[in-house]
Amino acid sequence: MSVYPLPIAAPLIEWYQHAARKLPWRETRDAYHIWVSEVMLQQTRVEAVLPYYARFIAALPTIATLAEANEDRLLKLWEGLGYYSRARNMRRAARVVRQSHGGVLPQDVKALLRLPGIGPYTAGAIASIAYNIPAPAVDGNVLRVLARLCNSTLDITLPATRQLARAAIAAMLPAGAPGTFNQAMMELGACVCLPNTPPLCGVCPLCAFCAGHRGSAAASLPVKSKKAPRxxxxxxxxxxxxxxxxxxxxxxxxxxxxxxxxxxxxxxxxxxxxxxxxxxxxxxxxxxxxxxxxxxxxxxxxxxxxxxxxxxxxxxxxxxxxxxxxxxxxxxxxxxxxxxxxxxxxxxxxxx
Ligand code: SF4
Incomplete structure (x- = not known):
């Protein structure tokens, strides 16, 4: 079974517009603020990120202030979030942006990908949400939703599956609203097509398109290979x-x-x-x-x-x-x- 594009943009975005949680990083198009929120959201739950985000943006409101931040202060702001190398990489990237991009995150996915610590997901999120560039942003939530929608048994831990998923999402992105589509997919994964528990198909706006739901296999998807024991x-x-x-x-x-x-x-x-x-x-x-x-x-x-x-x-x-x-x-x-x-x-x- 493969992952393929589906005509889901309209019902998904309509659902998102009334169901989306109100979150501070959704109230802005500031690329730096979106970047900070996306890096934090890769580490923990939305509820846990909220106070960290507020404190970080209040203390370091711009790329220039992040570039100049003292390391102890930066790590104190990140204290408890874990993956401290991500905070350091953000500061390194901020210094590159200050040096080579006039202090503004580049409006180009390839240039974003060249910055320290920015991978395909973060680049796609910044580009699509802040700059309206049609770039896919595929995180764990999106991989799960897509696997269920397509009834795919591909192992989502494999780079090849992620690449395929990015291509499928890129083909589904609506002109003019790629950032909204990406955020809606993530929101659906976080609130409806839930991990580690049966998905809430009865309230899902994509139920009519979902091969996993039709085949009653959704709850057993996605397929993930077992990690090595800690x-x-x-x-x-x-x-x-x-x-x-x-x-x-x-x-x-x-x-x-x-x-x-x-x-x-x-x-x-x-x-x-x-x-x-x-x-x-x-x-x-x-x-x-x-x-x-x-x-x-x-x-x-x-x-x-x-x-x-x-x-x-x-x-x-x-x-x-x-x-x-x-x-x-x-x-x-x-x-x-x-x-x-x-x-x-x-x-x-x-x-x-
Ligand atoms: S119908 Fe169910 S399995 Fe399919 S995307 Fe919606 S919540 Fe997920």
């Missing part, structure tokens, strides 16, 4: 507290959570004696009792099983109770709290 990693995390703050340090500049702040940690699940030995090796002294609990965090390819020790820093230099002295921590570590501007990934926040 790597399991044990680690011991130290939540070292003092005066309402917690000790943090910077991660390596490459690998998982590159360059982010972290709670100090060590590989494996350390028992209490090994934990105390590790603190001694760092030169950190503690005062009073400590507690232990566990936490888990799931990344795309790895799962962390964390044994967390919560401790209170001691030390002869702790004379100022309002602000802990840095000299009770190893070089390069710092005391962090909500106001200090250190971006702490969710994996570590859940340890606190």
């Amino acid at each position: 790597r399991q990693e044990d680690l011991t995390v130290f939540a070292i507290r003092r005066c309402g703050r917690v000790a943090v340090r910077k991660r390596d500049s490459s690998g998982l959570l590159a360059g982010m702040y972290e709670l100090p940690n060590a590989p494996g699940h350390l028992n209490e004696a090994a934990m105390l030995a590790q603190l001694a090796a760092w030169g950190v002294t503690i005062a009073g009792a400590f507690t232990r609990h566990t936490a888990k965090h799931i990344f795309t390819h790895v799962e962390w099983h964390m044994r967390v020790y919560t401790l209170h820093a001691g030390g002869a230099h702790m004379t100022d109770r309002a602000r802990p002295a840095d000299n009770v921590l190893p070089a390069g570590w710092a005391w962090a709290d909500e106001a200090s501007g250190h971006a702490l990934p969710s994996a570590f926040k859940k340890c606190l």
Whole structure:
């Protein structure tokens, strides 16, 4: 079974015009704002994106402000969204746009694709929504809707299937409203043709065109090949507290959570004696009792099983109770709290 174009534009757009959720990035044609929203939406649910989007646009309202943003500030704005390399890539792309495109995102799909971090989906979304260019924007929602509409059993994780889907969507785009069509397809996938649950075919504007619905196979589509199992990693995390703050340090500049702040940690699940030995090796002294609990965090390819020790820093230099002295921590570590501007990934926040 293949994926083929269908005459769905008119009923889809009519449905979208009355059913679409009111969202701030749908109230604008500003290409930069649409870009920010699309990158954030690739990471999490619409409801979760709303406060991030508002905060990001308020802090960095233009491409110029993003290009100039300090990395710690940028990562603080992204804190909790995950995939921090996307935020860094946006800043790199903003610098290219400032340098080579007069500070405005190019009105050309090929030029958009040359910017760091912008792939076919994001380029298609920016081009069609902001600039009315007839470019397909095929995300997971669209792949699912299309597979069901066409009763396709092609594996949607394969690049060849995505390419075919982009060609099919390109052939369906209505002249004059490509951005509305793309957004309507995504909205249908998010609100009607649902993932991991039976689709709501009874209220779907495309029911009459849907081969998956006719063949009663829609709920079992799309076909996705199984991902490799996630790597399991044990680690011991130290939540070292003092005066309402917690000790943090910077991660390596490459690998998982590159360059982010972290709670100090060590590989494996350390028992209490090994934990105390590790603190001694760092030169950190503690005062009073400590507690232990566990936490888990799931990344795309790895799962962390964390044994967390919560401790209170001691030390002869702790004379100022309002602000802990840095000299009770190893070089390069710092005391962090909500106001200090250190971006702490969710994996570590859940340890606190
Ligand atoms: S009819 Fe059902 S399966 Fe087909 S597109 Fe609509 S919701 Fe999805």
